[in-house]
Amino acid sequence: xxxxxxxxxxxxxxxxxxxxxxxxxxxxxxxxxxxxxxxxxxxxxxxxxxxxxxxxxxxxxxxxxxxxxxxxxxxxxxxxxxxxxxxxxxxxxxxxxxxxxxxxxxxxxxxxxxxxxxxxxxxxxxxxxxxxxxxxxxxxxxxxxxxxxxxxxxxxxxxxxxxxxxxxxxxxxxxxxxxxxxxxxxxxxxxxxxxxxxxxxxxxxxxxxxxxxxxxxxxxxxxxxxxxxxxxxxxxxxxxxxxxxxxxxxxxxxxxxxxxxxxxxxxxxxxxxxxxxxxxxxxxxxxxxxxxxxxxxxxxxxxxxxxxxxxxxxxxxxxxxxxxxxxxxxxxxxxxxxxxxxxx
Amino acid sequence: xxxxxxxxxxxxxxxxxxxxxxxxxxxxxxxxxxxxxxxxxxxxxxxxxxxxxxxxxxxxxxxxxxxxxxxxxxxxxxxxxxxxxxxxxxxxxxxxxxxxxxxxxxxxxxxxxxxxxxxxxxxxxxxxxxxxxxxxxxxxxxxxxxxxxxxxxxxxxxxxxxxxxxxxxxxxxxxxxx
Ligand SMILES: [Zn+2]
Ligand SMILES: [Zn+2]
Numbered sequence: 210x211x212x213x214x215x216x217x218x219x220x221x222x223x224x225x226x227x228x229x230x231x232x233x234x235x236x237x238x239x240x241x242x243x244x245x246x247x248x249x250x251x252x253x254x255x256x257x258x259x260x261x262x263x264x265x266x267x268x269x270x271x272x273x274x275x276x277x278x279x280x281x282x283x284x285x286x287x288x289x290x291x292x293x294x295x296x297x298x299x300x301x302x303x304x305x306x307x308x309x310x311x312x313x314x315x316x317x318x319x320x321x322x323x324x325x326x327x328x329x330x331x332x333x334x335x336x337x338x339x340x341x342x343x344x345x346x347x348x349x350x351x352x353x354x355x356x357x358x359x360x361x362x363x364x365x366x367x368x369x370x371x372x373x374x375x376x377x378x379x380x381x382x383x384x385x386x387x388x389x390x391x392x393x394x395x396x397x398x399x400x401x402x403x404x405x406x407x408x409x410x411x412x413x414x415x416x417x418x419x420x421x422x423x424x425x426x427x428x429x430x431x432x433x434x435x436x437x438x439x440x441x442x443x444x445x446x447x448x449x450x451x452x453x454x455x456x457x458x459x460x461x462x463x464x465x466x467x468x469x470x471x472x473x474x475x476x477x478x479x480x481x482x483x484x485x486x487x488x489x490x491x492x493x494x495x496x497x498x499x500x501x502x503x504x505x506x507x508x509x510x511x512x513x514x515x516x517x518x519x520x521x522x523x524x525x526x527x528x529x530x531x532x533x534x535x536x537x538x539x540x541x542x543x544x545x546x547x548x549x550x551x552x553x
Numbered sequence: 554x555x556x557x558x559x560x561x562x563x564x565x566x567x568x569x570x571x572x573x574x575x576x577x578x579x580x581x582x583x584x585x586x587x588x589x590x591x592x593x594x595x596x597x598x599x600x601x602x603x604x605x606x607x608x609x610x611x612x613x614x615x616x617x618x619x620x621x622x623x624x625x626x627x628x629x630x631x632x633x634x635x636x637x638x639x640x641x642x643x644x645x646x647x648x649x650x651x652x653x654x655x656x657x658x659x660x661x662x663x664x665x666x667x668x669x670x671x672x673x674x675x676x677x678x679x680x681x682x683x684x685x686x687x688x689x690x691x692x693x694x695x696x697x698x699x700x701x702x703x704x705x706x707x708x709x710x711x712x713x714x715x716x717x718x719x720x721x722x723x724x725x726x727x728x729x730x731x
Binding site for chain 2: 432
């Protein structure tokens with residue numbers, strides 16, 4: 210499912226720095242992104258097409274197949290002398306049989322000679338949640354599909370308009386700039402920006418500073434800077450010129466200060482690299498609105514190792530997108546690797 | 554490597570330091586704060602002590618463990634000791650299972666052992682929601698050992714009392730009253 214990554218070292222610079230040089234994809238939950246789960250069933254062709262609706266009525270009272278409402282009981286088979294096939298029952302619901310036969314499957318109530326030779330099929334166990342799952346499911350047996358149109362568009366990488374992408378590009382660009390500034394101070398090259406999408410205002414810009422404190426990852430720095438933008442917070446990052454926040458006084462649109470610490474409610478975070486477990490959970494605690502990251506990382510907790518944003522049992526979930534300015538963000542990490550090799 | 558891995562407090566130490574952690578938690582509860590007590594102990598000395606500071610800092614990451622880890626760093630600076638050398642022989646005592654975030658933070662500090670009271674069904678990072686303490690995360694510090702269940706019921710009761718107070722239907726007391 211992973212889209213192919215392009216790495217054309219020799220391509221022209223111009224095409225690589227515009228907002229058309231990257232594509233943003235949603236990072237979905239396991240339920241939404243996993244392969245279709247299948248369950249075994251018995252099916253049989255219908256001899257006389259005209260009897261189909263009566264047979265379906267009888268079948269559904271004999272074998273209701275509850276929990277599989279997404280499954281269409283009949284499918285059309287192109288170019289067959291018996292153009293319709295129906296699902297009789299799940300293998301697990303069928304009576305014990307020595308040999309597969311329609312007589313043993315339909316002991317009473319349904320006219321046996323209305324069906325052709327029964328056979329085993331695999332059918333989708335769960336309703337498809339995305340168009341790719343729907344298409345994959347359909348290769349086994351037809352299902353219904355309540356399409357989330359926005360999700361389908363998002364999966365094509367087309368959710369955001371050109372002006373939206375241009376803004377996202379600018380936000381991530383300042384995260385990249387912050388990452389570089391941090392890297393020059395000997396920190397890991399990771400930068401982050403918090404934006405209020407309702408006002409399009411940048412609330413905080415931060416970079417990694419774990420050289421001073423092992424927990425001061427770019428995201429943690431930004432969360433505290435957001436707290437400072439609301440007149441609170443507990444650290445000072447004033448020694449870092451690139452770690453900034455919008456001071457509370459200059460923010461006239463701010464409503465009365467809330468007593469709740471859910472300070473990132475409704476905000477977007479742009480971060481060059483996928484957050485680690487600590488940072489991802491810190492974003493849950495802070496009630497972040499959406500997260501956009503440039504490049505994935507092995508221990509990442511918003512898609513790679515965990516999907517904390519869609520973790521069941523947690524009290525806050527949020528949308529995550531990856532791929533914003535992917536090339537530039539990836540370069541930050543690879544340059545860092547290069548520098549380290551030189552250092553040691 | 555071997556000696557660090559086997560570093561683990563004795564039963565008497567657990568008894569003693571958990572009792573302090575419970576005193577802290579009870580104190581917090583009486584002051585209308587999240588009833589979590591947490592101590593970092595190195596070489597029979599408390600080097601970090603934390604309580605939840607989320608409300609006053611508006612920083613939702615200021616859990617007791619995070620506050621205590623900051624104190625540990627300050628202590629090392631004052632004592633002119635190397636943080637990682639100290640952490641290797643430091644145990645965390647906390648009345649409630651650390652959350653996912655704090656568990657990852659403890660890994661990043663390379664703490665070898667965490668002793669906790671009750672499970673944390675809402676956010677627990679040592680097995681209740683996710684098991685960050687033992688997960689394979691090569692870029693996220695070290696795994697750590699958990700010793701759990703010490704006076705668990707007592708810890709749960711304090712949390713229950715606290716969340717009952719926090720019930721949105723009940724009139725809400727000011728968080729920072731004298
Ligand atoms: Zn992190
Ligand atoms: Zn925590």
